Amino acid sequence: MTTESVPLAIYLFTRLRHLGVDSVFGLPGDYNLKLLDHIEPSGLRWVGNCNELNAGYAADGYARIKGLGSLVTTFGVGELSALNAIAGAYAERAPVVHIVGTPPRATQDARALVHHTFNDGEFKHFDRIQAHVTVAQAVLNDSRSAPLQIDYVLQQCLIHCRPVRIAIPDDMPGPLVSAVQLGTPVSIPVSVAQTAVEPEALDTLLGCIYGSSRPMLLVDGESRAFGILDEIHAFVRKTKWPTFVTGFGRGLLTEELPNVHGVYTPKYKAFVESCDLVMCFGPHYSSSNTYLGETRPPGATVIDITATEIRTQGITFRDLPAKPFLQSLIRELDVSRISKHAPPLPGPNPLPMIQPADLVSQKNGFWPRLSRFFQEGDIILAETGTPGYGANDFMLPRHASLFRPVTWLSIGYMLPAALGASIAARDKLQELGSNSDTAKPRRTVILIGDGSFQLTAQEMSTIISQRLDVVIFLINNGGYTIERCIHGRDQFYNSISPWRYLKAPSMFGAPEDGGFAAHTWEIRTWADLENVLSDHRMLYGKGIRMAEVFMEKLDAPELLLGWLERQVKQDKRALA
């Protein structure tokens, strides 16, 4: 960097660019327009969304693929609309930079009664609200401190892999700030060797490892946030131990290795409980990520590898960032001293027999049968609800990414997240560009129920106007089937307004002809499914393709059917 000063907005956006952000999501608002003037001059692309919640979801989806995502909203109205998305990024560790344009300093200092306030002269309400869902915050109202404030919050975002908020008064994008620091990258601090703790932790772990006769590995989703995927792969390869992933961890680990057995579902419980050591990487033991706690491994056998802590049998070793610690562990590990075992494990359940004219159903294997449609490198998003549960039955192809419900479970997330993920993949491809022979465009596939689709449907229009290659399988089952399985299976409140879903691409502006023309299908029978999955336009087309899959309102994957059965039994008991 040769210039000594740059406008504040350029400083911020340059930082984002250096951290891998190429596209920024959001909506204009009259407190952020001057800020947005600096987007293109910084070399960023603007992706305007339909609303701020969707922009937040898109930035989250982008972050999970590209390592960092960002959105710009306006004071109050805009930023509060995005709050649920930011909270989800917090819960599931997506590093999102939420930039908010706020009223000019003169307005705030004067406590003026202006729009987007409570008409009370108070401008800090939203700072306080946003602090609940972010790991760091900055209000940039002094050009001297702004660069360090920016660097600090961005580093916090990277360290914790969680959202941060930066508020910029409307008169601040322009003032010049020192650009000296731009020469020094913002990054996660280099680890200091904890000479007092690390040897003891290594000794303890190696003791557990060498002493185990039936060890296994479990890869959970926070591993992505800790940046330890390479180390995990090395460990899985080196030990050859039986390895599972959680729902959250799925897609992070190559499932082609012979010792990797896919998702730890309850059917593997007996095996897991027979192990005397479970090394869990990036644990995230929420009920929704552990089959309501059923697949949480028994505490006495577990070693948890978290961001900076190793926990085992009541002992916690702190200040040990996961990445360098795992590197040490792998280096120290003497494979000649570890147990080997490759127990016979149950394979996938056999699929029920079906006839082409039968109606498709989840209980007869819709989700596993859909898997064959997936291609190498696909980004697959299975929305909270029946698709999310169905996703545990997928066969995942190589280099696929899978988004599925983890803990936040905000229905409506997946469609805008698909927009973000798809843009991230395209940005990555452009970055690789001519440097790579193997880089190929990635397809994005969304599996979503009708109820969830209704929350954020309009973002389909951004997918269309951005000319992204997105396939949507929409399950039309008349409402919130997952809620029906939990409670109130015939209740009015689990129904939704009926839409003509296949008209959506056209309504949202899809081209009617040319390479990006939208294609739509109805699927009612297995034969329909077969036809659609082998349709050349579906397999290799461009732009948006959408299939509406009709299902019974009480059709669901096996696990949910179990809940439903329990509900029916309870009701019968209540009536008896």
Added chain:
Amino acid sequence: MTTESVPLAIYLFTRLRHLGVDSVFGLPGDYNLKLLDHIEPSGLRWVGNCNELNAGYAADGYARIKGLGSLVTTFGVGELSALNAIAGAYAERAPVVHIVGTPPRATQDARALVHHTFNDGEFKHFDRIQAHVTVAQAVLNDSRSAPLQIDYVLQQCLIHCRPVRIAIPDDMPGPLVSAVQLGTPVSIPVSVAQTAVEPEALDTLLGCIYGSSRPMLLVDGESRAFGILDEIHAFVRKTKWPTFVTGFGRGLLTEELPNVHGVYTPKYKAFVESCDLVMCFGPHYSSSNTYLGETRPPGATVIDITATEIRTQGITFRDLPAKPFLQSLIRELDVSRISKHAPPLPGPNPLPMIQPADLVSQKNGFWPRLSRFFQEGDIILAETGTPGYGANDFMLPRHASLFRPVTWLSIGYMLPAALGASIAARDKLQELGSNSDTAKPRRTVILIGDGSFQLTAQEMSTIISQRLDVVIFLINNGGYTIERCIHGRDQFYNSISPWRYLKAPSMFGAPEDGGFAAHTWEIRTWADLENVLSDHRMLYGKGIRMAEVFMEKLDAPELLLGWLERQVKQDKRALA
């Protein structure tokens, strides 16, 4: 009430019923399903929305027509999505009861790691967030205190005419609570006569009133919240003084009285500044409600009548609720001692000449020309943006209600608010039912730009499935024209993805034939407008009717064109 105990949910819902809530908005979520089981048994109607932000807006719209509105959401994901709507209700004083189903007490007490949390065992994050946008909060986890907690927060909602939040753990709807209090209505407390303050305040005000030679009245929008519309009408009639409304106050006052001159726009500024007394009822002096402060009346001449305070010339009399105080003032007022003046005031600006084949435009009077379409009793909603400014030029028919941008200005509000307002009007009609000859169904008319429409468009499907009579004029001008007027008139960020808007009713499930079949029109010329406004289906049809009005992207009402001109001049200076 004869039963001595009722389930807690029934207690709450019965209270809502008694306070005039007939329909409740919201979405199911697995922490509120058991709560929702009590909706219909309480005699409430459930109106399921497409998403929670929309549910919040709908409850706000309902509250502004019916006096109280309510929505039910689920913990975390649902309630945070509604936050922006609740904040808007706070800013503009709509009494909304936000009921949130939360995890069962056992889960919370155990600090269990469950879905819809940050996976941190902490269940109070959202209580804290919601406290920023509500005037009172209750967490109902004890059946002994729940009734009083409910009564307290509902009374706060009424008193302040602002939202409250009630959190109900998933195991609490069923437990029985004492029903004894249900016999005593929740209401705004009866005023205590402030014997020390009131006589002095009355003396001071009457002194100002009798001493004024050029007095006037200004009716602002918080008057609705203070329940003083009858008193204001009496005062306007008794004094016969020149009277204006603000944008926020529009629709609260009969504009047929000869001394009522409509909205106080800048063209009346000279007159207002020539007055030596401005009595302002329910003042709300935000920049967006005062033409950027231009029409805020000069402080030295103003008497502000607020919720419980009278403010004039640096003196504030407190603890004087507006309603009884105004009743005393009207009683004491000796009309023989007040000045009368009926100055000549400029009438509406003459409309430019137009030809039938000319393209419609805002600068040539689209909004005032549209007014003739309005019917007695219409509920008219003019979205933030050019329609909101245009609404100041409407002729309002009798008994019309007008929603226009005030201070929160959250684009996307009006469509779901129209749903809520329309349901409220229908509920009111059913209540009146056979008791009234004059009660007639009210039509709802939405005026909205394409940019705003995209934020919450899906709620059209609820309007359709509820079979409401709603007319939509959608301005298609390629994006956020109001932002273009403010800054960045040709900038990329003020553009939106193009939709085929008139396909929306069909996509969102409107019947294709029968009495509720949707009708759509395109309007490009004045002749088109004429045809649509005289079309029998548009005037008297049922269900949804939608006209897409094509306009230039830089076409706007006069005031905004002034801003645009300033922008062009600035840019020219910058280039020179």
